[in-house]
Amino acid sequence: MPTPTHDAAPHADWRPPTGKPSPASRLMRASWRGLPPRRYEAGREAGAPVPGADGSPLLTDHYFPRATGDFPTLLVRSPYGRGLPWAPQFGMLFAEQGFHVVLQSCRGTGGSGGGFDLWRHEAGDGQATVAWLREQPWFNGVLGTIGPSYLGYVQWALALDPPPELQAMVVQMGLHDPHALFHSGGVPQLENTLVCGVGTTHQHQGAWPLAKATLRLRKRLEQITTARPLRGAYAAALGDEPPWLDGVLAHPDADDPHWQGASTGGAADGLTVPTCLIGGWHDALLGQTLEQYARLRRSGCPASLLIGPWTHTSAFQRGWPEVFAESLAWLRAHLCGDPSGLRQRPVRVHTGGADAWREMDDWPAEAPVTPWYPTADGHLTRQAPTDDGPLASFRYDPADPTPSVGGPLLSPEAGPRDNGALEARDDVLTFTGPPLDAPLDLLGPVSARLDVAADTGHAHVFVRLCEVDARGRSRNICDGLARLGTGQDTPARITVPMSATAHRFPAGHRVRLQVSGGAHPRFARSSGTAEPPADAVEFVPVRLTVHADSALLLPQEAGESGDGHELREGRTAGGTADAVG
Template sequence: MDDGAALATDVCLPNAGAGPRPAVVLRTPYGRHHHHAELRAWTAHGFAAVAQDVRGRHESDGDWRPYHHESADGAATLRWLRSQSWSSGPVVAVGSSYAAHCALTAALDGDPTGRADAVIAAVPALGATATAREPLGPERLFSRAGWWAAHGDRPDSDPDALDRALAAEPRLLEHLPVSALPEHLGRPLPSWRGVWSDEHPDPLTPEDLRTARVPLLAVGGTRDPFVRDTHRLWAQWGGPVRLLIGPWGHGLTADPGPEAHRGHRLNLGRLYVQWARAALAGTLGQGRRGALALGGSALWCPATDAPHATLIRDFGSHDGPRPLRGTSFVADPVRPVRSDRLDVPDTGTPDRCLLLTAPLSRPLDLLGPAELRLTATADASPADWAVRIVTLDPEGTADRLATAVVRRTDPAGTAAEFTVPLGNLARRLPTRTRLRIEIAGHHFPAHVRQPHTGEDPVTATRLLASHRTVRPDGSALVLTAGRGRGVDPVQEICR
């Protein structure tokens, strides 16, 4: 590196005598040794392939400070790579999750010798702030606790650290303040408090993304927690960009959702190779294209198709969601609505506003953005509003469709009108499906509990209940519906 630190790097080359080749580089905090099969697969297609442990991880020198060194270290790595006799010059930066962040920063260096020529970013973790908080404020607890327990402030990884801690103490994440979590994990974690700080802004700003000019392939899953970041990356990228979204979780094709169809099975490795060749050859068309899997069907649909219809379903209307058990509830952080359960208590004080639609009379394809328009009152400020849309099949089996949490600072006791964005949906709902809409004040342990005391939720030590009311006459569910038009995802991505 530029400061003399040595980063452990594995190089896998095509057969001897092949001559200089374009290269693929993958920089990761999760152990470069896990990617040897991936390197060999790239070399089988004629690429030189490089995997590197980022600074401070595994066998690399330096201090491990997540997201702080990747831009400079990535540029230094690319300059070194291009100086090697086996390199013909062009470089594709690839990676998933944190490694996708590393790949993206490699596309933004001002020096062409330190800048990648194309990027493949899967389930991208765009930066520390972007991964720690929802776009509209609330803190993500469970995923960040798991990641930092496994990888924070250590040169290696312990993927099961949080699971073991929760097995020993099931109420671990309930301890206050949230900032003191390391004391209950039983090991030093000095960087934990900084997870929630805005002191170091994320290096991938919207302005950076808009000024990027190299080709990008953004890959994600509808059940991945970073799927909205993947869509945003695609929408803001300045160069030729392609989007692939399947019915998958963070593990992509190895982590399919129950709505996945055998037609959604893809060989992502072959797709990556084909796209990389087209990107380096300059044969990709300009602008944005992509393919979205329509969950519950066998279809892949173009990401750029114009929506056919916007469905606005007013609460309480004949074709809209109808309230069950009233529209007032108590958001009590001592007994929060759980993110890891879909059952709903049918006795006691309501802990959420619950609404239900009539069964669908025919199948419905949801393809595009969804939102909830609310007119609501909270007797505390700030107040978090958690919205969950659940599908119910004719037998009553529940499945998540969309979730969002937003933070509002409206004056306490004042009715406010606001919108909760639910992201982009891609799901076919069969006949007789019903939608259950849940509006609550918490979504725990996925998100930190709002204490309703005016304190920072991360450092708060007191919890108070908040009374909430939703006004049906000013609220609506807004969906985008269209008839799916099938495309070949590989052709759509690579042209």
Template sequence: MAHRASSRPEHGVVVALDLMVPMRDGVRLATDVYLPAAGGSALPGPFPTLLIRTPYDKRGQETAVKMGEYFARRGYVVAIQDCRGRYRSEGSFTFLVQEPEDGYDTVAWLTQQPWCNGKVGTLGTSYLAWVQNALACLNPPGLAAMYVNQGGASAYHSSVRHNGAFELRFMAWAFMGAATSPEAMADPTIQAALTSTRFRDWLARLPLRPGLSPLSLVPAYERWMFDIWTRGDYDEYWEQPGFNFLAHVDRHADVPMLFCGGWYDSYTRSTLENFVAFSRRKRGPVRAIVGPWTHGTETPDLTYAGDIELGPAASIAGNLAEDVYDHHLRFFDWWLKGLDTGMAEEPPLRIFVMGGGDGHRTPQGRLYHGGAWREEREWPLARAIETPFYLQPGGGLAPRPPEADEASTSFRFDPADPVPTVGGNISSLADFYPVPPEIAARVRLEERWASIVAVGGQNQRTSAAIFGARPPYLPLASRPDVLVFQTEPLAEPVEVTGPITAVLWVSSSAPDTDITVKLVDVYPPNPDYPEGYALNLSDSIFRLRYHAGWDRPQALEPGQIYRIEIPMYPTSNLFGAGHRIRVDISSSNFPRFDVNPNTGEPLGRHTRTQVAINTIHHDRAHPSHLLLPLVPR
């Protein structure tokens, strides 16, 4: 962890609360400004300035406040702003759409303040990451550096929607946003209705109908939620700079950028797509770090992801920096203060290769999976060999093409009995949990919002704790609607690092349906796990009405065979000797994704469901396979 010194905490802090920053349309956004101080008075500066824009309450979001105080003590001004229509800011909130202009105008305002030296850096996680690239798409003068932690790239392709399907976490996010909106806070009746609503109950009543759910109590939130849910076709709506940075790379600011992500984060694919797109077309420099983490500002300081332990090397804390805050500091000290923090010698890409652990159960009850950091120069790795692993008759998976003239496997997909979500790349799929009445007044609404699904790495079996699971609680692989293809036990370790693609030949009895694919690392049995452990690594979905293109929905012809390519989330994993590489194929992963009714009706507005018989073909003429990037060892 040796690196050069960064700015030291030499100052006090004073905070100017709720400065109302004017936007181009006259709306004013509430902004708290953290200033370096001495003797209780702000120092005159000027200082480099950092901007955090949040929809989660600038004063109640603990990590944002912590960032403000941390950096102000070290000689930065930090502006933390409520996004438009959130908390103390004026205007009406619309998901992502207004963020480019509001961010641009805020940067312009900051550079005109006497305490700002003209250099502005941006930082933040999740929505706070989205807004960074959104404003950068308009290239505001003064923007000088960006630390983008776990944010989007193209909302349509792999975060809000996902290969045609809808990620239901954003419906959950709309319920949360409505409950904490200024409209709800101004009307105790509306807020009481929304905070007593259990989103998990409404998941059993999909599709929602306009005007008939508690979300309709805040019409602006209902409108944008239905927009992102029902607009399944790719069009100009999804190319807005607030939604799609990859469509605006050329006009995006050319400044130093650091993209940070995790193999179990909800934005893994986006993180690396941003890194590739901007590093190819910008001087930057553009760098990326991808660890084994789940979603969150401080999760990079953890050594576990869900139910798996990755070992003491897995965290930023103690390995790449003192902690995530220090890592941010080293980045901004380098670019905004010109201090030699050692960042100049960092590689373009640093990844954590998961795996290599012995699979014992830790004292905390997690599977020990292990792993190690590695420096790389590019993504995908130039030395990785894209290797097809073909689906074989009888459930085999092997690098040799199938030899049968005719071979296929069919299953019955009933939308009324979807495959439950067990782990994966998920965030914000959450609900307001009840609290005892005697403490309710002291618990912020945001602190009651907790996940309804297990995230990260998990053993692929159900239990009473799994949302939507029904007795008997058995492995997902025991379900008749989950097809399993796996290798023989590996004779030696195999590393898979890079983007993953499933190439499948499929047919269906329905006019529309979904295909899901999941990559699994199968541990052999051991004393701690007598039945072994099936660890999820990557998953995805494909809505078949888009077999001809995302902008050209077409009904399926019953029985006709279609070739599809499913881009999955990238990963980096070392499959140990004795393990198996497995792929699970089905048609649902709920509530991670919305369930296809199989009817071909308009998305989010179906009136019925039907059972589909879905078939995966895997013969000589239809060699379905998983394309895995194998790294020579």
């Protein structure tokens, strides 16, 4: 075990109290398969008021192994309450494996004092909690952090000035840049923003208030997302409107002073704390996970990366045995001095289509970028065009916005979906390659380079990579959106990032590029004018025209032999992405 970093060793006469986890926590543990056997019985001390940075009491539960001995501590800070699923998944399971687990409600949530303000207090409150830990008789000076989503954000906030006790981090589906979660290319990621509003407002109140709020949002989603203007329309549907929500939608520019200090991404620059990053190919925060891994690698920080076939939520359902095993191995290696569970290569990713895992030395992969060109007859070809004229056009009508289907959402509708009904619409273009003679492997970031014109000079452009199987079913792999705001009707060249993937197209399947004017309500709809999407009241239909020399840019591997990668066939313990939702 690493040497404690402060003088106060655990008190020799400290004995675990008699408190036990709730029956609900034990029932949830029994529902998972493939978890390692527990090493200890777990106990719990509930509701300790830990002073925050300004003295506000932050209610904190302490889970512990019911045994005497010297155990490291995990800090888990959450705005979503301290009950399900955090109590069993982090409190109980890790205490059973030999960790003290401190599960704390962020200020203004779960009974903690003060007011919750999305990102403004997490660094100070995290440091104050570590100061409290130093005074606890069971704390041995060896500290790790763990958690997903906003529970990842608070880890990066603490790592901005890492305390000397911090010796490992596990950031799962983690957030570090709120602006990038709420906006993409200057367009509000509307549905994810509303889901965040429901979660931070109601989840810490318990399962029933969250369920009611979620159903209310589902029922009123169309009413909210088609309001003119959009801002303010969500108050009635969300019940208690989050105080941060209006500010988030009112400031689409990342350089706006509103976002000053919001991003904690810089914590990875120069960090030396060993950090494990876990993501999913269909997670709304995948881009942030990959961004932080690149920063850690540039810093020379010990880091690992796991990306599975998961959405933001399915990683903690079907994928939990895999996620738990990865997290536990990292924490044992860096907090307990037991590296036996670590893999030899730092990167492990799931390959869709092949339903297989591969291990690599680094990410991104070095697969060469291959352009696939759309043609006027709706095909995709690898032959570059000989002219730059228009290929196809369509009319986008804000009164009947192109709907969103699957993709990286925070809701259960996320992930791969059948795109057949979407692609049958008049406002969706598709360009499809021929049936493949041999498997096509993609590994790395995907993008589209488009020459496109909008007759009003203002539009959104949504692009998506799909796989068409032998029966003609089209399913999404990755996608992206950009805002066109030239104010002129002449063609403009734009590059639309479409996230990243590791995917195999089997022989006989086809590659498809999908182009449309939006994906609503995942993104706020385009008004066809220069008005910001959240404030627009005038809506004008737009005709968009795609021109030749546009291209789908694929990270296409030449072959498996001699590439230094290892592809392991077989079903993943987390289930395939097709099973999500």
